[in-house]
Amino acid sequence: MASMDHSQTFVTPRDVRLAARSGALVGSTAGMANGFVQVNLVIMPEEQANGFLRFCQANPKPCPVLAVSEPGARHCDLLGEDLDIARDVPSYRIYRDGEFDSTLTDVSAVWRDDLVTFALGCSFSFEHALLQNGVPVRHIEEGRNVPMYKTSIPLRRAGGFSGNMVVSMRPFRAAAAIRAVQITTRFPQTHGAPVHLGDPSLIGIKNLGSPDYGDAVSVAPDEIPVFWACGVTPQQVLMDSGIGFAITHTPGHMLVTDIPESQVALL
Amino acid sequence: MASMDHSQTFVTPRDVRLAARSGALVGSTAGMANGFVQVNLVIMPEEQANGFLRFCQANPKPCPVLAVSEPGARHCDLLGEDLDIARDVPSYRIYRDGEFDSTLTDVSAVWRDDLVTFALGCSFSFEHALLQNGVPVRHIEEGRNVPMYKTSIPLRRAGGFSGNMVVSMRPFRAAAAIRAVQITTRFPQTHGAPVHLGDPSLIGIKNLGSPDYGDAVSVAPDEIPVFWACGVTPQQVLMDSGIGFAITHTPGHMLVTDIPESQVALL
Numbered sequence: 001m002a003s004m005d006h007s008q009t010f011v012t013p014r015d016v017r018l019a020a021r022s023g024a025l026v027g028s029t030a031g032m033a034n035g036f037v038q039v040n041l042v043i044m045p046e047e048q049a050n051g052f053l054r055f056c057q058a059n060p061k062p063c064p065v066l067a068v069s070e071p072g073a074r075h076c077d078l079l080g081e082d083l084d085i086a087r088d089v090p091s092y093r094i095y096r097d098g099e100f101d102s103t104l105t106d107v108s109a110v111w112r113d114d115l116v117t118f119a120l121g122c123s124f125s126f127e128h129a130l131l132q133n134g135v136p137v138r139h140i141e142e143g144r145n146v147p148m149y150k151t152s153i154p155l156r157r158a159g160g161f162s163g164n165m166v167v168s169m170r171p172f173r174a175a176a177a178i179r180a181v182q183i184t185t186r187f188p189q190t191h192g193a194p195v196h197l198g199d200p201s202l203i204g205i206k207n208l209g210s211p212d213y214g215d216a217v218s219v220a221p222d223e224i225p226v227f228w229a230c231g232v233t234p235q236q237v238l239m240d241s242g243i244g245f246a247i248t249h250t251p252g253h254m255l256v257t258d259i260p261e262s263q264v265a266l267l
Numbered sequence: 268m269a270s271m272d273h274s275q276t277f278v279t280p281r282d283v284r285l286a287a288r289s290g291a292l293v294g295s296t297a298g299m300a301n302g303f304v305q306v307n308l309v310i311m312p313e314e315q316a317n318g319f320l321r322f323c324q325a326n327p328k329p330c331p332v333l334a335v336s337e338p339g340a341r342h343c344d345l346l347g348e349d350l351d352i353a354r355d356v357p358s359y360r361i362y363r364d365g366e367f368d369s370t371l372t373d374v375s376a377v378w379r380d381d382l383v384t385f386a387l388g389c390s391f392s393f394e395h396a397l398l399q400n401g402v403p404v405r406h407i408e409e410g411r412n413v414p415m416y417k418t419s420i421p422l423r424r425a426g427g428f429s430g431n432m433v434v435s436m437r438p439f440r441a442a443a444a445i446r447a448v449q450i451t452t453r454f455p456q457t458h459g460a461p462v463h464l465g466d467p468s469l470i471g472i473k474n475l476g477s478p479d480y481g482d483a484v485s486v487a488p489d490e491i492p493v494f495w496a497c498g499v500t501p502q503q504v505l506m507d508s509g510i511g512f513a514i515t516h517t518p519g520h521m522l523v524t525d526i527p528e529s530q531v532a533l534l
Contacts, residue, residue, distance in 0.1 A: 174463045181448040182460060193449060196441045198465060198491045224465045267534075 012036075013080060016256040017088035025090045026105050028145075028252040034128060035261055037190070038254035039066055039079065039119040040231035041089060042238070043107075043247040046071045049116035051159025055237070056118065058158035062165050062233035064121040064189045066259070072113035079119055080258035086111050091250035093235070098242030107247050115247070120231050121190035122254055123168055125261050129183050135176050138217045145252055146170065147211035148230050152204025153195065155237070163237040167195060167227040169208065171219040177226050184228065189264040196227040203227065213251060279303075280347060283523040284355035292357045293372050295412075295519040301395060302528055304457070305521035306333055306346065306386040307498035308356060309505070310374075310514040313338045316383035318426025322504070323385065325425035329432050329500035331388040331456045333526070339380040346386055347525035353378050358517035360502070365509030374514050382514070387498050388457035389521055390435055392528045396450050402443050405484045412519055413437070414478035415497050419471025420462065422504070430504040434462060434494040436475065438486040444493050451495065456531045463494040470494065480518055 010016040010025070013033045019025035029038055044052060049071075056063035067078040074085045086107045094101040094110065104110070123146070127137050139146045146168045153165040172180055177197060185193045196203050208225060209216050213232050219225060238246050249255060277283040277292070280300045286292035296305055311319060316338075323330035334345040341352045353374045361368040361377065371377070390413070394404050406413045413435045420432040439447055444464060452460045463470050475492060476483050480499050486492060505513050516522065 174465050174469065178448055178461050178464065181445055182452050185449050185452075194445050197445065198441050199489070202441065202489055222466070222469055 013256040013258050014082055017080070017083060020090045020105075021084060021087040023105060027090060029090060029254045029256055030124065030252060033256050037066070037257045037259040037261055037264055038122045038124045039257055040122050040234070041085070041247070041249045041255050042118040042120060042234045043085070043115050044238070044243060045112065045245060046114045046116050048160070048243060049118075052118065052161060054159035055161040056120070056234075058156040059233075060188075061191060061195060061229035062155070062231065064191060065118060066121055066189060066264075067119040069117040071116050073117070074111065076117065076119065079255070085117050085255070089249045089253060089255050091253040093248050093250050095238055095243060095246040095248070097244060098239050100239070103250060110247070118234075119255065119257070120234065121187070121264065122231050123191050123228060124254065125190040125264060126184045126187045128261060129187065129265070130180060133179065133183055135172070135179050135183065138171055139215065142217055144215035144217055146214050147208070147216055148213035148232050148251075149200075149205045150212045150236065155233070161237050161241050163233075163240045164204075165195070166213070166230045166233040166236050167203070168214070168230040169211075169225050169227050171217065171223040171225050173223055177224050180226060186266045187264060188266060191229045191231070194226045194228050197224055200225060280523040280525050281349055284347070284350060287357045287372075288351060288354040290372060294357060296357060296521045296523055297391065297519060300523050304333070304524045304526040304528055304531055305389045305391045306524055307389050307501070308352070308514070308516045308522050309385040309387060309501045310352070310382050311505070311510060312379065312512060313381045313383050315427070315510055316385075319385065319428060321426035322428040323387070323501075325423040326500075327455075328458060328462060328496035329422070329498065331458060332385060333388055333456060333531075334386040336384040338383050340384070341378065343384065343386065346522070352384050352522070356516045356520060356522050358520040360515045360517050362505055362510060362513040362515070364511060365506050367506070370517060377514070385501075386522065386524070387501065388454075388531065389498050390458050390495060391521065392457040392531060393451045393454045395528060396454065396532070397447060400446065400450055402439070402446050402450065405438050406482065409484055411482035411484055413481050414475070414483055415480035415499050415518075416467075416472045417479045417503065422500070428504050428508055430500075430507045431471075432462070433480070433497045433500040433503050434470070435481070435497040436478075436492050436494050438484065438490040438492050440490055444491050447493060453532045453534050455533060458496045458498070461493045461495050464491055467492060
């Protein structure tokens, strides 16, 4: 992947942000600035944002809020210095009238003074912790994006938003699955412990080989699929709600913050 | 069960011990003196005990050592005051030449000055924590002993002892299984996190309906069997080793200590 070529170059979070800002980086941020929290971005007009914040508070596993900007602000001190929300993500998605509209590498031209930005925790943080603890992560081994699935798990309705959870899946042998529960429990702000393991049909997933987002990965007969709440959930919810205008990051193309991963670990 | 009739009466650990000492209590200690640690006992001559301690240190999940007595001592200050190792357990098992010999309610008559007592953590402690956290425990719901199985999981050879792990099994729906991993992780001195979950055949268990110790329990189609290292492991290991003389508690008939469960929780 193109991102892998850059991972040695962009060592600090600011390196990554400046590369995205200049247009030099338009690919995935996976593996970059290791040890620092990367976040999902969800950006929408203040009129919907107040309700969306209540929705996130009601559904903290898929939508763990690390920071909320002031309306119109393109900076966010909680996330980092020298940070431009409208330019520092390598790839953005624009939604109009509840549908995906276009992909942009810079959203300065569509920025509005009423836009509120939500920074939501991302599983990249706990994947780094899994690897550091010797727990292999299949989609990383196979050089793919993590497989993500729509489920039948209902979210709590709040602030005018509702829908079902989107989950990411990582397969493990049993001992590693148990270890993965322990490790990810330490990261409640980046989706925390799994929401399901075992039979996918119990949460409405018909075929592990056909993810709704990301790529399929191989699952061995002695492995158990383990499912985590996923930061793509709000993108699905925004579309389902028919929101008039919203911006998100492109999955895998995250905002890299100055927050050390150790700071979002419980233990 | 007879033990249930006593559970209201024997509120403190000392109440339970005195009842066992007097012969009034000969049944299971399940549910008694809630909030205090109950322990597995393994008692053997000093000649084998030094090696057995190394074996326990090498296999802490099935054999978590809470206390080791001095040779010949029938008291153990770490476990409680007014405590007689030879009389305070409701039911003991005597092993001779590697085979189960007899059951006694008082081992004073067979006590020897060279006997060393090992107190090993017991899953009763974490079961209490599971229930307190709203995680149902099937064998308790069904009024049975926990099902236990011999496995193909090899133990680390040490001190002249070896063998395979014995595990206990509790079935849960996925969300409760994940919660159970979290809760039991807090109790490393009482077997800690599970050693396996899912397909029993992967650890050498052919039929969940035919446990090697304890009682079978029902497992629903949407449930996952979860397996913990079990304190019956050393009894199996002692028999396999052909030990000349040893005493253990009868499974489920534990020594109740003065140690609060909160004291053996990590968090």
